[in-house]
Amino acid sequence: MIDILQVLVLGLALGGVYALMASGLTLIFGVMRIVNLAHPIMILTGAFVSYWLFTLYGIDPILSMPVAALVLFVIGLVLYKLVFAREAASAKYSEMTVLLTFALAMSFDGLLGALFSNTQRVTTPSYGTQAIFLGDLFIPTAQLYAGIASFVIIGGLMLFLRYTRFGYAIRATTQNRAAAQLMGVNVEFVSLVTFGIGLALAGAAGSLVSFIFSFFPAKHWEWIAILMSLVVLGGMGKLMGTIVAALLLSVIAAFVGTYAGSTWSTMTFFLALFVMLLVRPQGLFGDRIEEA
Amino acid sequence: MPELLEVSDVVAGYGRGPAILNGISLTVRPGQVQCIIGPNGAGKSTLMKAIAGLLPVRSGEIRFGGERIDGLRPDQILRKGICFVPQERALFPKMTVRENLRMGGYTLRDEALLERRTEAVLEQFPILRERAHQHAGTMSGGQQQMLAMARTLIVEPQIVMLDEPSLGLAPQIVQQMFEIMHMLRNRGMTILLVEQNAIAGLKHSDWGTVLDLGRTLFEGPAPEVLVDPRIQELYLGRSAAAAA
Amino acid sequence: MSTNLDVGNVLDARRQHDSSLAREKRAGRPLYVPIVLLLVLAALPALQLIGGYNYVLHLALYTMMYVAMASSWNILGGYTGYVSLGHNVFFCIGGYFSGMLLAYFGVSTILTAPFAGLAAAVIGFGIGLVTLRMRGPTFIISSIALLMVARILFDNWHFVGGANGITLPQLSLDARWMKIPYYYAFLVIAAVTVYTSYRIKHSKFGLGLRAISQDEVKAESAGIDTRFYKAFAFAISAFFVGMAGAVWGEYLTYIRPNIYLVILVAANMVLMCILGGKGTVAGPIVGTVLLVLFNEFFVATMGASELNIMGTGIIMMLALLYFPNGIVGTLAQKRRLPRFLDWD
Numbered sequence A: 001m002i003d004i005l006q007v008l009v010l011g012l013a014l015g016g017v018y019a020l021m022a023s024g025l026t027l028i029f030g031v032m033r034i035v036n037l038a039h040p041i042m043i044l045t046g047a048f049v050s051y052w053l054f055t056l057y058g059i060d061p062i063l064s065m066p067v068a069a070l071v072l073f074v075i076g077l078v079l080y081k082l083v084f085a086r087e088a089a090s091a092k093y094s095e096m097t098v099l100l101t102f103a104l105a106m107s108f109d110g111l112l113g114a115l116f117s118n119t120q121r122v123t124t125p126s127y128g129t130q131a132i133f134l135g136d137l138f139i140p141t142a143q144l145y146a147g148i149a150s151f152v153i154i155g156g157l158m159l160f161l162r163y164t165r166f167g168y169a170i171r172a173t174t175q176n177r178a179a180a181q182l183m184g185v186n187v188e189f190v191s192l193v194t195f196g197i198g199l200a201l202a203g204a205a206g207s208l209v210s211f212i213f214s215f216f217p218a219k220h221w222e223w224i225a226i227l228m229s230l231v232v233l234g235g236m237g238k239l240m241g242t243i244v245a246a247l248l249l250s251v252i253a254a255f256v257g258t259y260a261g262s263t264w265s266t267m268t269f270f271l272a273l274f275v276m277l278l279v280r281p282q283g284l285f286g287d288r289i290e291e292a
Numbered sequence B: 001m002p003e004l005l006e007v008s009d010v011v012a013g014y015g016r017g018p019a020i021l022n023g024i025s026l027t028v029r030p031g032q033v034q035c036i037i038g039p040n041g042a043g044k045s046t047l048m049k050a051i052a053g054l055l056p057v058r059s060g061e062i063r064f065g066g067e068r069i070d071g072l073r074p075d076q077i078l079r080k081g082i083c084f085v086p087q088e089r090a091l092f093p094k095m096t097v098r099e100n101l102r103m104g105g106y107t108l109r110d111e112a113l114l115e116r117r118t119e120a121v122l123e124q125f126p127i128l129r130e131r132a133h134q135h136a137g138t139m140s141g142g143q144q145q146m147l148a149m150a151r152t153l154i155v156e157p158q159i160v161m162l163d164e165p166s167l168g169l170a171p172q173i174v175q176q177m178f179e180i181m182h183m184l185r186n187r188g189m190t191i192l193l194v195e196q197n198a199i200a201g202l203k204h205s206d207w208g209t210v211l212d213l214g215r216t217l218f219e220g221p222a223p224e225v226l227v228d229p230r231i232q233e234l235y236l237g238r239s240a241a242a243a244a
Numbered sequence C: 001m002s003t004n005l006d007v008g009n010v011l012d013a014r015r016q017h018d019s020s021l022a023r024e025k026r027a028g029r030p031l032y033v034p035i036v037l038l039l040v041l042a043a044l045p046a047l048q049l050i051g052g053y054n055y056v057l058h059l060a061l062y063t064m065m066y067v068a069m070a071s072s073w074n075i076l077g078g079y080t081g082y083v084s085l086g087h088n089v090f091f092c093i094g095g096y097f098s099g100m101l102l103a104y105f106g107v108s109t110i111l112t113a114p115f116a117g118l119a120a121a122v123i124g125f126g127i128g129l130v131t132l133r134m135r136g137p138t139f140i141i142s143s144i145a146l147l148m149v150a151r152i153l154f155d156n157w158h159f160v161g162g163a164n165g166i167t168l169p170q171l172s173l174d175a176r177w178m179k180i181p182y183y184y185a186f187l188v189i190a191a192v193t194v195y196t197s198y199r200i201k202h203s204k205f206g207l208g209l210r211a212i213s214q215d216e217v218k219a220e221s222a223g224i225d226t227r228f229y230k231a232f233a234f235a236i237s238a239f240f241v242g243m244a245g246a247v248w249g250e251y252l253t254y255i256r257p258n259i260y261l262v263i264l265v266a267a268n269m270v271l272m273c274i275l276g277g278k279g280t281v282a283g284p285i286v287g288t289v290l291l292v293l294f295n296e297f298f299v300a301t302m303g304a305s306e307l308n309i310m311g312t313g314i315i316m317m318l319a320l321l322y323f324p325n326g327i328v329g330t331l332a333q334k335r336r337l338p339r340f341l342d343w344d
Helices: A002-032 A039-057 A065-090 A095-116 A141-163 A165-175 A177-182 A187-212 A217-233 A239-260 A263-279 B044-052 B074-080 B097-104 B111-124 B126-130 B141-155 B171-186 B198-203 B222-227 B229-236 B238-243 C007-027 C032-050 C054-080 C088-105 C109-131 C137-156 C180-201 C204-214 C216-221 C226-252 C263-276 C283-301 C305-322 C326-333
Strands: A131-134 A137-140 B005-013 B019-028 B033-037 B057-064 B082-085 B159-163 B190-194 B207-212 B215-221
Touching: A002 A039, A002 A137, A002 A141, A002 A165, A002 A187, A002 A217, A002 A239, A039 A065, A039 A095, A039 A187, A039 A217, A065 A095, A065 A187, A065 C305, A095 A217, A095 C137, A095 C263, A095 C305, A131 A141, A137 A141, A141 A165, A141 A187, A141 A239, A165 A177, A165 A187, A165 B097, A177 A187, A177 B074, A217 A239, A217 A263, A217 C137, A239 A263, A263 C109, A263 C137, B005 B044, B019 B044, B019 B057, B019 B215, B033 B044, B033 B171, B033 B198, B044 B057, B044 B074, B044 B082, B044 B159, B044 B190, B074 B082, B082 B141, B097 B111, B097 B141, B111 B126, B111 B141, B126 B141, B141 B159, B141 B171, B171 B190, B198 B222, B207 B222, B215 B222, B222 B229, C032 C054, C032 C180, C054 C180, C054 C204, C054 C226, C054 C263, C054 C283, C088 C109, C088 C137, C088 C226, C088 C263, C109 C137, C109 C180, C109 C226, C180 C204, C180 C226, C204 C216, C204 C226, C216 C226, C263 C283, C263 C305, C263 C326, C283 C305, C283 C326
Parallel strands: B033 B190, B033 B207, B082 B159, B159 B190
Antiparallel strands: A131 A137, B005 B019, B005 B057, B207 B215
16 A cells, blocks of 8 residues: 555656646647647756756755756747747647757757767755655655645746736637737737747756756657657647646556566556547547647 | 728738738728628628738738828737727637636736726626636637627727628527627727628618728718619629629 | 730740640650669679779668658658658668568578568558547657657567667678678669659659648548558558668668667658658658768768767758758749759
8 A cells, every 4th residue: 555655656746847847848839839849858958057057066956946947948039039930920830840849959969969978967966865754655855856846836837827917818829829919919929938938947847857867968859759748648738738647647657667667667658648649639638639 | 080090002912822902992980880891702801800910911001090000910909999809709718708808908907997897898798797707618609709799898999890790690699799889889989890791781880881802892871882783783793703 | 905915926925835835744754864873873883893982882872771761751751741750660670670580590681671661561551540640740749759669669679689689690791792782772772762752753642642731631522531541651651661771780780779769860861851852752862962961071070979960950950941842842943943853
């Protein structure tokens, strides 16, 4: 019994981090219909920011989250202006934008690889190796902190979307871009800022990733498939769906990992994707994916 | 009477496609309901999209209160005081009725004012009050149209453009839509109306403008246009055949 | 209508225009180009008689392999419009199919390559039936997921050597002649692939595929069995990639997941098609030659493979942003396409 609880708690903590990793992706797809394959490499960029701040100046990765988020926010604004502004204006899904983000992912992968080489790294704050015991329940502190931080950020994001004026604008643009325009929303500006926010979320997730996983630039390819599976399962662009999918699959993956070996736990995400395509192609929570 | 909105020699079309509006000119006078009629493909909806800033104007100009507005973004045009209710009604299906109304006042910075006007609209439309917390996407077509039109009250624009408000609605509901339209007019808004059903549209209007092939064919007081023999001709398709 | 227009002149001009169109038609395909190209490529190994040109042969062989792969990808990604970013899975399946036969029974991969292609095609057909149900982002995502699944499976499949792969027996030939059999194998594979791509483009089947890429719903209502068409296109495009994979393994003398299942292989196929012109017959050839030359130049001057990845990514972005129709596509649009490249 305690074993099951144990796996469940670990799965949920990790699921929170996955949810945070995928939240920016979902947000960007919702507003701009851009499937951002470069999202995971942006997470890694955030991880490198926190890694170096810790290694060089001893700044705790949780504390450096705002820095990573800010750096990625700026990168997001620049990339949007340079690469996506033209395509995003049409706000239709297109193969071209996916290939663009794919190329972007490759460029950043190569850049990070050239700068920092493809060796395994991990940020090692003091709590990185500690654990908390609740009775027989054993929780690694790092994962606990990362999970809590993720839930806090996601909660903040949801409040922001629900109650602020700009949050309204983002939701409105997601649901009906033309209508949002007619209500006086400057959708171009909303797209720009949303892209920035999406990458800022990636940066924040990167800070957490830097101390719970060992990472290297080329690792993002694996994450692309995992995170994309979550977005598809969540119903493309549905934030709540993505979060539920992340938590659900992480828990399942945790059980698979415990009882069948860690190699197969990542497989859970991909198999879930293919089963979903067979059974319910619109995703767990999606109504219908709009045709381009 | 001074002109409120002036469209002169406007050419516009979709993407790289052919021009749909071929140098159209028309004027909108304040305080009237002006109905635009014409056969399919005459450019009625395209004209409204061009005015609303959803479609770039290739040449010609659009002036609102003497000021050029072509080339502005849709949100800027709304702020000037032109509100567009398109055929698709421009609702947010996953937002509640109340949230939809509040989105209508997105350009209002004054929270208290926004709240007051939202309440006023709900007061005036009991059906919307009843469904205030229901998602807009779950309502009937008539209710959605009512919401879309009522929403314009929140910004109190000078001009409301309605693109086929009767589309797909049952006859008794259509009557209701025209009543809401008159209510908007009585609040001091000028109405620009596109109607497929020319007879019904003209009956509820003060002024009628007939479009064909992206140009203004002729116009006049609605009752006169209604009995004009050329209307018959146009809707029998003879003039379209001659033009082709 | 203006009245002072001379009707005779107008008719003359029209006749002239018609006859110029007809002349263009009569000229037909410049058949000599591929024949000359094939002859030159077939004669190229003779270089070995006068010296050591292994590098040249390797480069030509490598280019021909990617011509086959890019042309093959083009049948699905270019004609049908379904972008697969995991197409190297079939490269891998072909490689392991023939590689294992070579390792256990000593049969040359050159002989078993068609069967390797067939195996890849059958698996591709099955996978296509599932993943091609969804148009748009989901298909692309599923193709990446497929790549990851394959990587995990092959990395952990002990029978085929897991992540270390297995070493394949080498031909007992002098180093000078070592590349020759594989060279000709790839020449044949590339030629057959390009010819198939050409035939498909000019067939009713190809018309159906292009209809699907334009508007799938309309294609379906026009009576095209879109599900079968797509899956069949997927199978064909897996077939040639699988064949290429089969021979590539023996040529390298080993099969290992990290030579087949790296994203760069898939990226190359996609990029070659985009650079040359997605959906055209000659495009993948032009794109492949350019990209191989670029890569060689890059590696020769910079060396580092990470920078190479970055360079590939940046070129791809620039191509997509400023040159989305590729070289052949853009020239054709401007009606400047030289005839020897006009196969569409």
